Amino acid sequence: MSDNNLANIKSAVIKMIDTEKGSLEELSLKLHANPELGYQEYKAVEWLCEYLSRHNFSIERNTGGLKTAFKATFGQGKPVIGFLAEYDALPQLGHACGHNLIATAAAGAAVAARLAAKLYGGTVCLIGTPAEELSGGKIQMVEKGVFKELEAALIAHPGNDDIATTQALACVTLNVEYFGKESHAAAHPDKGINALDAIVLAYTSLNSLRQHIEPGARIHGIITDGGKAANIVPGHSAGTFLIRSQTLPYLRELMDRVLDCFKSAAQATGARLEYRFDKSIYAPMNNNMALANLYVKNMDMLGHRTLLEDPEMNFGSTDMGNVSQVVPSLHGYYAITGKDVSGHTPEFASAACSAKGIKGALDAAKAMAMTAADLFGSSANLEKVKTEFQKSTRPSA
Structure with a gap:
């Protein structure tokens, strides 16, 4: 297909999202005003599925066995290009990570990408993924094979800079409890076993350990x-x-070293330790640079001077890392605040319902849909993305 046809499709994508601006803004603000915690996002799922159904997407509920996960599809055959929506909120802070914008951008991108799927053939897929913040819903969905049909998975996250890749760390949660023995702290301290001393001692040991771990940990x-x-x-x-x-x-090595801190505190104080590592381990992000380069060019067309990568970017963790281990993935960022505002704060929650926040989500929707058009319309682009992914996941000799 000619470059001219692709340029025309991209122009049509931009026009369609501009036409959908009112509906997408309404959706984003409604999500923001009704924050729901992970696995409780029933309203969000209803509103997203309703919007996608109006645009002739077929809806599958309870995807991967999760009640607030869904899959919406349009078109048929290969390639299958997927947009991922997150819509869970943070306890007490609401949408202080901007997941209302993530869901809106994914919905807008999916609706606009239909134009490329109609012209070139293929399937547009939007997968609703719950509980990114605290439980890693995508991890369970990866284990159920939800993403295996995709040629590429795309998501865009609000932040304080325009970047096409993310530095996401592997992550695991450890819950610990110490059981001692209560007694009167003044009259009979000798009859007690102090569980607080145990966890304070373990905490102090962790502080000592931090000096002797890798800089990125x-x-x-x-x-x-x-x-x-x-x-x-x-x-x-x-x-x-x-x-x-x-x-x-290295995460697994650290898990053993951290656990030793808690075990030694139990031995020192006489308190009994019980612990549990979460089964869901967040994987590091496997950035697909071929996919990221396409996204950068499309964001640049929209007036965003987007960095391919930023070595000064702060570390975090996301279950999108797990998706990136099984399918070529894009996890881009777009600026809705200045660098002085951190995510997971009331200030960021306010930005997530601002005019700048909405515009950022709409631009990200355009760039993601245009990137999908690059894949639908060019087998060479798709092959570059696939080849890089195969090399990045190939076991080293």
């Missing part, structure tokens, strides 16, 4: 229970900790 957490009253030797303590690393092998 992270260990952080909170104490969620430290006792009942100041005059009672605490008989119970608890905490939640996150362990992050740039690679899965």
Whole structure:
């Protein structure tokens, strides 16, 4: 297909999303005003499916066995290009990560990408993925094979810069509890076993460990229970900790070293330790640079000076990393705030319903749909993306 045809499709994509601006803005603000936690996003799913149904998408509910996951499809045959929607909120902060914008951008991109699928052939797929924030819904969906039919998976996240790739760390959650023995802290401290001392000692050990781990690794957490009253030797303590690393092998090494800190504190204090690592481990992001380059060119066409990658970008973790291990993936960012505003804050939640936030989501929708057109319309582009992915996931000799 000629470059001229592709240029015409991209122009049509931009025009369609401009036409849908009112509906997409309404959808985004409705999601923002009704934040729902992971696996409780029933309203979000209804509104997204309703919007996609109006544009002739077929809807599958309970995808991967998750009640608030869904798959919407349009067209038939290969290639299958997927857009991923996130729509869960944060406890107390609401949409302080901008997932209302992520869902809106995915919906807009899917509707506009139909134009390319109609012209060139293929299938547009929007997959609704719940519980990114705290539970890693995509991890379970990967295990169920939900994404295996896709030639590419695309998602765009609001942030404070325009970047086509992300530095996402492998991550696992560790929950710990210590069980000691309560006694009067003044009259009979000798009869008690202090569970608070145990977790404080373990926390101090973790602080010492941090000095001797790889620069890209992270260990952080909170104490969620430290006792009942100041005059009672605490008989119970608890905490939640996150362990992050740039690679899965080093993450597993760190898991053992962190656990040793908690075990030694139990031995030192006499408190009994119980612990549980979450089964869902967030994988590092496998950025597909061929896909990212296409996205950069399309964002540039829209007036965004988008970086291919940013070595100064802060680390985080996302279950999109798990998707990127099984299918070529794009996880781009678009700016809705200045660099002085961090995600997961009230200020970012406000930006996620601002005019700049809505415009950012609409531009991201255009760029993702145009990138899908690059894949639908050019077998050479698609082959580059596939070849790079195969090389990146090939076991080293």
